[in-house]
Amino acid sequence: MAELLWKRGTTLGQGGFGVVSLASTSNALFRGVTLSSLIALKSCNYSASQLLKEEVEILQMFKHSPYIVHCFGANVSFEDNVNLYNLLLEYASGGSLADRLQNCNSLLEFEVKKHTKNVLLGLSCINNNGIIHCNIKPGNILLVGTDRTAKIADFGLSVTLEQGMNQKQGIIKGTERYMAPESVINTEYSPQVDIWALGCTFEEPKFQNSKLSNEAQNFLEKCLVKNPSSRWTADMLLNHTFLQNSSKVANTAKTRKKKRRFSVPSTQTNPEDNIQDRPS
Numbered sequence: 001m002a003e004l005l006w007k008r009g010t011t012l013g014q015g016g017f018g019v020v021s022l023a024s025t026s027n028a029l030f031r032g033v034t035l036s037s038l039i040a041l042k043s044c045n046y047s048a049s050q051l052l053k054e055e056v057e058i059l060q061m062f063k064h065s066p067y068i069v070h071c072f073g074a075n076v077s078f079e080d081n082v083n084l085y086n087l088l089l090e091y092a093s094g095g096s097l098a099d100r101l102q103n104c105n106s107l108l109e110f111e112v113k114k115h116t117k118n119v120l121l122g123l124s125c126i127n128n129n130g131i132i133h134c135n136i137k138p139g140n141i142l143l144v145g146t147d148r149t150a151k152i153a154d155f156g157l158s159v160t161l162e163q164g165m166n167q168k169q170g171i172i173k174g175t176e177r178y179m180a181p182e183s184v185i186n187t188e189y190s191p192q193v194d195i196w197a198l199g200c201t202f203e204e205p206k207f208q209n210s211k212l213s214n215e216a217q218n219f220l221e222k223c224l225v226k227n228p229s230s231r232w233t234a235d236m237l238l239n240h241t242f243l244q245n246s247s248k249v250a251n252t253a254k255t256r257k258k259k260r261r262f263s264v265p266s267t268q269t270n271p272e273d274n275i276q277d278r279p280s
C-alpha cells in the first residue's frame with residue numbers, strides 16, 4: 001500500500017503524550033482521500049508509543065465522521081538518532097477552540113451554537129459506537145478548513161464502554177476542570193462524562209448572567225445535571241431548541257450584529273493538569 005510521504009515542519013504544540021508538528025506532503029491523493037498539502041504529525045518516542053497506537057485504532061473507527069479529526073494512519077521515522085512513532089492527522093488551520101477563545105475572550109452565541117452542534121454530532125458517533133472520549137475540552141476541539149468546522153481530537157484517554165464500567169479501581173481520567181462529578185467521586189465513566197465536559201467547555205463562569213439566551217442557559221443546565229442518568233445524551237441534546245435552525249440563526253445574527261456572547265473559562269495549557277491513570 002502507498003506510503004504517505006511527508007516532511008516535518010514547525011512545532012504546533014506539545015501535549016501530555018507527544019509533540020504535534022506541521023508537515024508538508026507530496027501526495028495529492030492518499031487512499032482515496034484528497035489531501036491538502038499540509039498535515040499534522042503527533043509524534044512520540046517509539047518506546048513510549050502504546051497510547052498513540054491505541055489512539056490510531058480508535059481514530060480509524062471514526063474515519064468517516066466529518067466531526068472527528070481524520071487520521072491518515074501512522075508510521076515510524078528516524079530523526080536525530082531517535083525512532084519516532086507518528087500519527088498522521090488532518091491539519092486544523094484554525095487551531096483549537098482554546099486558541100480561538102484565548103484570542104477573543106468570548107464568542108457570539110451563533111458561533112457557540114455551530115461548534116456545539118458539530119461536537120455533539122461527533123460525540124453521538126463516538127458514544128453510539130461504544131467509546132467514551134474522556135477528555136472533551138476546548139484544547140481538544142479543533143477548527144478545520146476555511147469554514148472552521150469543529151472536530152473532536154485527542155483520543156489519548158478514551159475508553160470503551162466496558163473499560164468505563166470496569167474503571168472503578170481508583171483510576172481517574174480526564175482534565176480536572178472538565179471532569180464529571182461521578183468520575184471524580186466514584187471513578188464512574190459513561191458517555192455522560194463527555195456531555196458534562198461539553199457543558200463545562202461552553203459554560204460561563206457567571207452562569208446566571210443574563211447575557212445568555214434562555215435556550216442557551218437551559219441547554220447548559222441539561223449538560224450539567226449532576227446525576228449522570230438524568231443528564232441528557234448527545235442525541236437528546238441535538239434536538240434541544242438551542243440548536244434548532246442554527247444556520248438560520250447564524251445568518252440573522254450576522255446581519256443584525258447581535259451582541260449576545262458567551263465568555264468561556266480561561267483554558268488550561270499545562271499538560272500536567274491532565275490526569276491519566278492516577279490512583280485516587
Ligand SMILES: Nc1ncnc2c1ncn2[C@@H]1O[C@H](COP(=O)(O)OP(=O)(O)OP(=O)(O)O)[C@@H](O)[C@H]1O
Nearest residue numbers: 013014015016020040089090091092096154271274
Ligand atoms: N491536527 C492538528 N492540527 C493542528 N493543531 C493540532 C492538531 N492536533 C493537535 N494540535 C495542537 O497541538 C497541541 C497539542 O495537542 P495534543 O492533542 O497533543 O495535546 P493537548 O490536547 O494540548 O494536551 P493533552 O494531550 O495533554 O490533553 C494543541 O495545542 C493542539 O491545538
